[in-house]
Amino acid sequence: MRDFKGVGERIEPRFGSGQLEGDAPPARSRRPAVERSEAAEVVGTSTPAARIIRDVLLDSADSGTAQSDFARRPKRVAPREQGYTKASPQGASKSRRPVAQKRKWQWNFTWLNRKFATVVFVLALAFGLYWISEPLAKVFERPIKSVVVEGEFNLISKTRATELIGDEIDGDFLQLNLMRLKGALLTDPWVEKVTLNRRWPDTLVVKITEQKPIARWGDGFLNQRGEIVRVEDATKLSGLPWLQGNEADAIEILQQYQDLSQILRSRGLEVLALKCDNKKSWRLTIKNHVEIALGRDQVMEKIRRFVTVYDTKLNSVWADVKAIDLRYSNGVAVRWVADSEMAKKYIKSQPQVGVAVPATKVLPQIN
Secondary structure, eight states: OOOOHHHHHHHOOOOOOOOSSTTTOOOOSSSOOEEEEEHHHHHHHSSHHHHHHHHHHSSSOOOTSOHHHHSSSOOOOOOOGGGGOOOOTTTTTOOOOOHHHHHHHHHHHHHHHHHHHHHHHHHHHHHHHHHHHHHHHHHOEEEEEEEEEESOOSOOOOHHHHHHHHHHHHHBTTTOOOOHHHHHHHHHHEEEEEEEEEETTTTTEEEEEEEOOOOOEEEEETTOOOEEEEOSOOOOGSSSHHHHOGGHHHHHHHHHHHHHHHHHHTTTTEEEEEEEHHHHHEEEEEGGGGEEESSSOOOOHHHHHHHIIIIIITTHHHHEEEEOOOOSSSSSEEEEEEEEEEEHHHHOSSSOOOOOOOOOSSGGGOO
């Protein structure tokens, strides 16, 4: 028997009771192919003994048996800092990929290329628009052929609005100064809001919103925001109630008028005038020109007391009422029209200034 030095001395072959040839092939070792090739070079395959030794080297060690020197050799794995990824287990692909830093540098380079291309495109577009702006302006230059005026013309006439618009139209369709035209229309006190639109190709649309007068004030009127608007001709406002007082109290007077009107309107009584003097004393004039003195305090409570008396007794003889005084703590005072039926009935001798009417008593019982 030939002596196998080196390999034969460290590894003892396992002999079973079965025959060497014809037995079931042993399980393949998971060692790399490089180690198997090295073992093949050391031990030749020409003799049966050599095949036995080779099979022993390739067999996996059973539980409880020592492993071969080849199996105990540490595997060489390339470190991550050299730029390679760790091999995946169980026969996965062992392809080598670049590290993250190199890919990041390549991605940044691509992003810079895209950004540079975007900047170049924007600059080229801006220069292109600049060079074609003048030819486009010549194409779109055309005079205004028609003006459409929209809105409700109750206070300002449509003729007046057309005159104001015509004085400001002195350019082409695109060169028209819309802000100047809007300012010219707003100089009219009856105009509250102006909307201007260009309608292609040569039409100008003007929409005018008029003021909404709530009540007369001096030589003008109060709008819904309590602003004082003065006009040259106030004859168009003759049907509105007349409010009087200090200009600083205009908003407060308007609010008081709206509150009083809401209560009296439910009885068919229309407010004709409301005055607030320097002492903050209120005086009201309602339907049939009946004056009601309210005083300075508890105005709403006093007007509710008047409504109670009106519903019970004054409603049927309202035509004979001249004035009412509500400046009492628990009643009202009525002044009758001279020579009226109520005056003849309740005033038997000399005419009196007024008759106190307690709110808790019936009116015919008052002398």
